[in-house]
Amino acid sequence: MLFPTIEFAVFFAVVFPITWLLNAHNTSKKVFLTAASYYFYAAWRPEFTLLLLTSSMFNYGAALVIDRCKYRRHRLPALWLAIAVNLGLLGFFKYYNFLVASLINAAAPVGLTIDLGFIELPLPVAISFFTFHALSYIIDVYRRVLPPTKSLLDILFYISFFPHLIAGPIVRANKFLAQTLGPRDPAHIRLGESVFLILGGLFKKVIVANYLATGFVDGVFRDPTANSSFDLVLGMYAYALQIYCDFSAYTDIAIGVANLLGYEFPQNFNYPYRAVSVQDFWRRWHMSLSSWLRDYLYIPLGGSRFGILATYRNIMITMALGGLWHGASWAFLIWGCLHGAALMVERMLGITAGGGRTGDTDDDGAVAQRSPLVRALGWFITLQFVCLAWVFFRAPSTDAWLGYFATMFAGRSWSTTMTPFLAVIFVLGAFSHILPPRLFDDLQRRYDAASLPVKIAAPFVVIYLIAVAAPSGIAPFIYFQF
């Protein structure tokens, strides 16, 4: 069930009133929302709801066992066992075939034959996301940041809650479980913000991401060598815009929908292509994953506490695994390592998240604000790096990205197949980063202060116009495969 579909609109039209009617009866509400979330998940493949249920029940029990261990030396093995089971499940579905194929390919040149079969199961949708939600819960219980919940229902609800289930944002257990303790206050609904997030998400996904994908990007990446160099340059930037509009659309709608049901989700994107360094980019792109990797991988590895070499190692491990989290392929690993290498280089050069230099200021980049030229240069270099790295992310094979770069840098032909209509879509998508944030804030404020008929008419007009201009089919969200 995709967000920008009639199916989801009907689903939400049923879920919204029942949720609030049951609000005073918190347990009944959670039972209902959990059942609705399992129905939402079952819309893809009903059999995988069993996997979701098993994973949730296991982590519920694991947290109780971890908490029962008084001493850290006893809790740690229990935690490792729970992590191994979670990652084992993820690894089986997501990485087993990749590992087998890599082993076979590595053994072939030396004359070894490895007789391991491949599994022929589809990848369960959202397995990476619900595994990370579960890990956040058991690790927080281990750290005594969060007491384990005695309620299995709360865990089933937390892990399966449909707005974040399929593609995030990754909501921390301690943030979400606190919201499940009692009825939600309707006064916490931020109508203007939710409406804008949902409408903006629909526009970004249905219009920008879909047209760029089907009209240009897919064709350019299908056979890069058949395209002009200029088309490949445009394809690289178009994909950067497509993946942003696709993924941020999903999480924007998720945040808006959750808020209409009374729940708070963390922000997941903050103008990532305005970043003035790669570190800054990761503080703006998929923020819930970046902070998850920082808190549950980078810092436990030692972070930056054990010298410069250990810091570089920890950065590379974190980014390589972050790359692999997206999928089982060498391209994702290379993409993660490229970002890791860029972060290392920035650290060597003393560049902070804000574009200033380490030691000059804190990470908010106060110095950078005093040197617009440095910021502009930082922004330009970061944008080129991020867009070039996306080619690895998007290219279907090693041959594809090799061909892509070879043709792009060959300077062969500067003609383009991008139509004027797609160029307009490209510019409209770019406006998501060009327009100042305070313009959106101002519009939200005006919307909140508007009369009820205007409040109803505005979303209607926007959705109507989107329907007029929509392509005839909606492609699945890119991050569904992760």
Place this chain on the structure above:
Amino acid sequence: MTHADPAALPPPAAKPLRTAALIIYGTFILLALTIPQSLTNWLRDMNDNPLQSVALRGTEAWQAVTEKTRLPAVYRHARDVFIAVSGVEPD
């Protein structure tokens, strides 16, 4: 788009739930009134079952009523103009 600073926003509406419900269902009703064919087409694409049959008959009746207002024709015309101007493939 980012989260707005809550401190910079006006205080919440007096009856936020009622307002939210009116916005959601008001929008859905207006869309069903102006683009009823999307509901009908969606139901036609579904697998046959008793509920789908009843719902399809209902939306077909609804579409027949709304056609008299000529609002669905406005949408079709707008869509045709968009396709002609943009050059995208027709449905």
